[in-house]
Amino acid sequence: MIDVQRLRVLRAVADHGSFSKAATALRLTPSAVSQHVAVLERSLGAQVVARSTRGVTLTQAGQIMVGAAESVAAELAQAKQQVERLSTGRVQFTVATFTSGGRQLLPGALPRFMAAHPGTLFHVREGEPEVALPLVRQGAVDLALAYRFDGPLPVGPGPSPGLHWTALLEDPLHVVVPEGHRLADRDSLDLAELASEPWVLGCLKTEAYLRRYAERAGFAPEVRGTTTDYFFARSLVAAGMGITLVPSVALAPTVPGLHAVPIEPPTPTRHIGVATLGRRRDHPHLTTFIQALREQARQQRDAGAAPAPPPPFEAMLQS
Structure with missing residues (x-):
C-alpha cells in the first residue's frame, strides 16, 4: 500500500x-x-x-x-467539497485568475453564473498561470483563468496530468507612449521603429517576450525598469521614464496623457483561456461558468477590447 x-x-x-x-x-x-x-x-x-x-x-x-x-490530491479535495456540501447544503466553487484577466472578465461573468447556481459559495484566488495551473491539477481550485504567450502553457514544475484548455480571447500587446511622442499619432507601428527607445515594463514575462520579438526586429531593447503591474508601468511612462508594452485587456483603466498604438504583424499576443481538469470538464458548475466567461469575452471583443480570435479550440494538454 x-x-x-x-x-x-x-x-x-x-x-x-x-x-x-x-x-x-x-x-x-x-x-x-x-x-x-x-x-x-x-x-x-x-x-x-x-x-x-x-x-x-x-x-x-x-x-x-x-x-x-496530484490525481489523489485532486480527488481528496473534491471529496472534501462533497462532504461539506452534505453538511451545509451549499456548493463551493473556486476560481484562480491572473489580475488583468480577472478584472476584465470575472465581474461580468459572475452574475450570470450566480443566476444559474444561486447559493454557491464563490471564491477567487489571484495568481499568475505558473501558480494557478498547478492548483487546478491539485484540485485546490475548480478552474484557472490563465494566459500564455507563444508556446505551451506555463504549467509549473513537475509533470502535468491532462488539463483541458478552452480558448477565450486573443489579447494583442500595444506599445504605450506619452502624449507628444513622435509615434503617438500613428495608427500602427513596426517594432523596429522603437529600437532607440527606453522601456519600462509591467511584467517579467513581458520583458522576455519583448526581447524575443525585438531580436526578430533586429535590436536589443534598453529596459530601464520592470514592475509587476501594468498600471504602474504606464504611470512611469506618463512620468517620462520610457515607453511600455501592454496587453489590450490591461489598458483599462486609462492613464491620462498616454497613447496605445497597435503593433504591425507579427504582433506579440497573449492567449487567454480557461484550464480545468480534463475529467471534470462536464461538471455543471464548470460548464456554466466557462459559458459565462465566453459571453463576457465576446462582449470584450465586440467592444473593441481585443480582436476576434480564431475559432475556439479545446485540447487536452498532456505531460
Whole structure:
C-alpha cells in the first residue's frame, strides 16, 4: 500500500527541487523528507528521484508517481467539497485568475453564473498561470483563468496530468507612449521603429517576450525598469521614464496623457483561456461558468477590447 503522505512529500520535492526546500514547505526536517522518499522507493522497488549536488530531479518512475499524487490530491479535495456540501447544503466553487484577466472578465461573468447556481459559495484566488495551473491539477481550485504567450502553457514544475484548455480571447500587446511622442499619432507601428527607445515594463514575462520579438526586429531593447503591474508601468511612462508594452485587456483603466498604438504583424499576443481538469470538464458548475466567461469575452471583443480570435479550440494538454 502506497502511503498518501509519502506521495505528498514527493510532490513537494518535485515542486521545490530539493529536500531542504520541500522540508521547509512541509514543516518537516530534510532528514524526514529523505526518509519518506527512501521508504517510497523501497515500496515501489524503483528510484523516484535522482540526487546530485545541484538538488534532485524526478526519474521517469518519479514523474509517474507525482502525477498519481496530484490525481489523489485532486480527488481528496473534491471529496472534501462533497462532504461539506452534505453538511451545509451549499456548493463551493473556486476560481484562480491572473489580475488583468480577472478584472476584465470575472465581474461580468459572475452574475450570470450566480443566476444559474444561486447559493454557491464563490471564491477567487489571484495568481499568475505558473501558480494557478498547478492548483487546478491539485484540485485546490475548480478552474484557472490563465494566459500564455507563444508556446505551451506555463504549467509549473513537475509533470502535468491532462488539463483541458478552452480558448477565450486573443489579447494583442500595444506599445504605450506619452502624449507628444513622435509615434503617438500613428495608427500602427513596426517594432523596429522603437529600437532607440527606453522601456519600462509591467511584467517579467513581458520583458522576455519583448526581447524575443525585438531580436526578430533586429535590436536589443534598453529596459530601464520592470514592475509587476501594468498600471504602474504606464504611470512611469506618463512620468517620462520610457515607453511600455501592454496587453489590450490591461489598458483599462486609462492613464491620462498616454497613447496605445497597435503593433504591425507579427504582433506579440497573449492567449487567454480557461484550464480545468480534463475529467471534470462536464461538471455543471464548470460548464456554466466557462459559458459565462465566453459571453463576457465576446462582449470584450465586440467592444473593441481585443480582436476576434480564431475559432475556439479545446485540447487536452498532456505531460
